[in-house]
Amino acid sequence: MKPLFQSIALCAVIVTTSFSLGCQQTRSESADDGRYVAHPTIDRSQHPNATLIVGSTALLEKIKLIDPRLRQAGAFMQGQVTLQNLSDDRLALEYRITWEDDQGFQLDQEAMWTRIFLGPRQTRRIQSTGKQQQAGHMVVTVRAPDDYFIDYDRRNPPKKEEDSNQ
Numbered sequence: 001m002k003p004l005f006q007s008i009a010l011c012a013v014i015v016t017t018s019f020s021l022g023c024q025q026t027r028s029e030s031a032d033d034g035r036y037v038a039h040p041t042i043d044r045s046q047h048p049n050a051t052l053i054v055g056s057t058a059l060l061e062k063i064k065l066i067d068p069r070l071r072q073a074g075a076f077m078q079g080q081v082t083l084q085n086l087s088d089d090r091l092a093l094e095y096r097i098t099w100e101d102d103q104g105f106q107l108d109q110e111a112m113w114t115r116i117f118l119g120p121r122q123t124r125r126i127q128s129t130g131k132q133q134q135a136g137h138m139v140v141t142v143r144a145p146d147d148y149f150i151d152y153d154r155r156n157p158p159k160k161e162e163d164s165n166q
Contacts, residue, residue, distance in 0.1 A: 036051065040057060040060060041053060041054045041055070041056065041057060041059075041060060043065065046066070046067070046068050047068040047069070047070065049070050049136060049137045049138065050068035050070060050079065050081065050137070050138045050139075050140070051137070051139045051140070052065035052068065052081065052140050053139065053140065053142070054142055054143075055141065055142060055143030055144060056143070056144065058144075059142070059143070059144060061086065061087070062085065062086055062087040062089075062091060063083060063084065063085060063086065063091065063118075063142060064083075064084045064086055065081055065082070065083060065084075065140060065142060066081070066082045066084055067080075067081065067082045068080070068081045068138065068140070069081075070138060073129060075133050076129050076130050076131070076132075076133060076135065077099070077129070077130040077135045077136055077138070078127065078128070078129045078130070079097065079127065079128055079129075079130075079138035079140075080125055080126065080127045081125070081126060081138075081140050082124070082125050082126075083095070083116075083118065083123065083124050083125075083126060083142060084118075084121075084122075084123045085118035085119065085120060085121055085122050085123075086121070087120065087121075088120045088121075089120060090117060090118070090119050090120065091117065091118045091144075092115065092116075092117055092144070092145055093115070093116055093117075093118065093142055093143070093144060093145070094113040094114065094115050094116075094142070094143050094144075094145045095113070095114055095116065095126060095140065095141065095142045095143075096111045096112060096113045096114065096140075097111065097126070097128035097138060097139070097140050097141075098111045098138075098139045098141070099128070099130040099131070099132070099135035099136075099137065099138060099139070100135070100136070100137040101132075101134040101136060101137070102134075102136045102137065104137070107130065107131070107132050107135050108130075108131055108132075113143075113145075114126075115145060126140070
C-alpha cells in the first residue's frame with residue numbers, strides 16, 4: 001500500500017510542476033519589462049528582439065504586424081517585419097523602424113516616418129538595418145497618418161514678414 005501511495009504522490013508532484021512551468025510567462029511574451037507598459041497595441045511575443053507597436057487601438061482591427069525576423073548582416077543587425085491589412089479597405093499608413101541597444105537605449109533619434117498604402121488583405125514586408133554595431137533590438141511603429149495638419153498648412157500658408165508690416 002505504501003509504494004502505491006508514494007507513486008501517486010510522485011505523479012501528482014510531476015503533473016503540478018509541469019503545469020506550473022508551462023504557465024510561466026517568459027520575458028518575450030510580456031511588454032511590461034521596464035521598456036513599455038503592457039498594452040494591446042504593443043506586441044513583444046513574436047521575437048525576443050523585436051517590439052511591434054500599432055499606433056492606436058482602432059488600427060488593431062485593421063492591421064497586423066507579423067513574422068519579425070532579425071539576422072546579423074556583417075557587423076550590423078538587419079530586421080524585417082510583415083504588415084498585413086486585415087480589412088476590406090485600402091489603408092494609408094506610416095511606419096518607422098528604430099533600433100535600440102541591449103540595454104534599451106535608442107540609437108537612431110531621427111528615424112523618419114515612411115508612408116505606404118495597403119490594398120484589402122494585402123501584405124508588405126518592410127526592412128531596416130541598424131546603423132550602429134550596438135543595435136540589437138528593433139522597434140517597428142505603425143500609425144495612421146494625420147493629414148489634417150498637412151492639409152491645413154497648405155491652405156493657410158504662414159504670412160511673410162513684409163505682409164505683416166503693411
